[in-house]
Each structure stands twice: as structure tokens, then as C-alpha cells.
Amino acid sequence: MPRPRTHDPDLVLDAAEALAVRSGPAAVTIRAVAAATGVSNGALYHTFGSRAELVGRTWIRAAHRFLALQAAMVAEAGDGVAAVIAAAEAPAEFAARHPMSTRLFFTVRRDDLLGEDLPEPVRAELAATQATLVELMKTLARRLWDRADAAAVDTLTLCLVDLPTAILLDRDRLANPLARQQLQAAVRAVLDLGPTPARPKTS
16 A cells, blocks of 8 residues: 655645756756755655656646646637637746746756656656647637648647747746737737648549
């Protein structure tokens, strides 16, 4: 029978997140997290199994938080264009609610944070986060253009990834109201042009 937990895993993930953001991914060690939380090394290994799993779970939590918020904003937005704009603005809203998770998710390179020794279940969850975003883009593409081919998804990638990165994230303008207006205008312009025409189906 597994031993009952005597600590809150979210507090541990908070500490790992803060270490990664403030001091770099290499700073996230079991010993450092234990020192920051008062949880013993043994208890951390019992809960997370390894440093790699602890780091992976920290990134996955940030990803889940962001994707859940983005999905909620899309659901509340209404029509297709408004839904895409809401999805594009999600990083700014995420920063207001979870500033440390925002910095981990968007400014720390995932490849720098996550090593090659991740347990397979953690790898599967990481892959699932990417699949969730792709599925959202396909859903929005179908709503807008009744298609979800590569060209349509590429247009949505521009709206949901490239433009928010360039306008909000790379220039540290997540809290800038004008930047959000500029993002909205840029997304509308891309959607007005739409994707390249779909190839006709051959019989």
C-alpha cells in the first residue's frame, strides 16, 4: 500500500517552477526543491520518482493551465473570428492569472527544461498538450472555413502562435493594452485573407 502524501504536490511544483524561471532549468534539483519547500528528498522521490519527472510535471501543469484557460476563452467568445482572437489573446490573460507559469511555459525553452530521460507516461502527456493545441486550431478552422487541411491549420498557427509571440511575448508586452489591440488587428487581417484555396478533390 502506498504511503499517504504529507505535502501538497502543487507547492512542490510551484517551487520547481520558480527555480526554473529565476535561475534556469539546471537549478531545478531534488535537493533545491526540498530546501525551498521543507519536503524531504525521500518524499519528493516517492511522489515524483525522479528529477526528470518532477520537471516534466511542472511544465505539464503550466501547459494544462494555459490550454484550459484558452479553451474557456474560446468557448465564451462566440463566432469564429472572435474565438480565434480570444485564443490569440490567451497568453495575456494567462500572464495576469499565472505569471510564473506564463514565464515557464513561454520563455523557458522546453528542450532546455526537459531532458531525454523522461518516463514514458510523462512523454505521452507532453505530446498530448501539443495535440490539444492542434485540435483547437482544426476546430477553429472548420468553424471559419469548413476545412482543416494543412493550409488552414497553418493560418491558425500564424494567429495563435506566431503573432502572439511576436507582438506580446518577445517584446514583453503581455500587460500592454495597445499591444492586445494590435494583436487583434493583426489576427483579423490574417483571417480576412484566409488560407490558400483548398485543392480540388480528384475523382
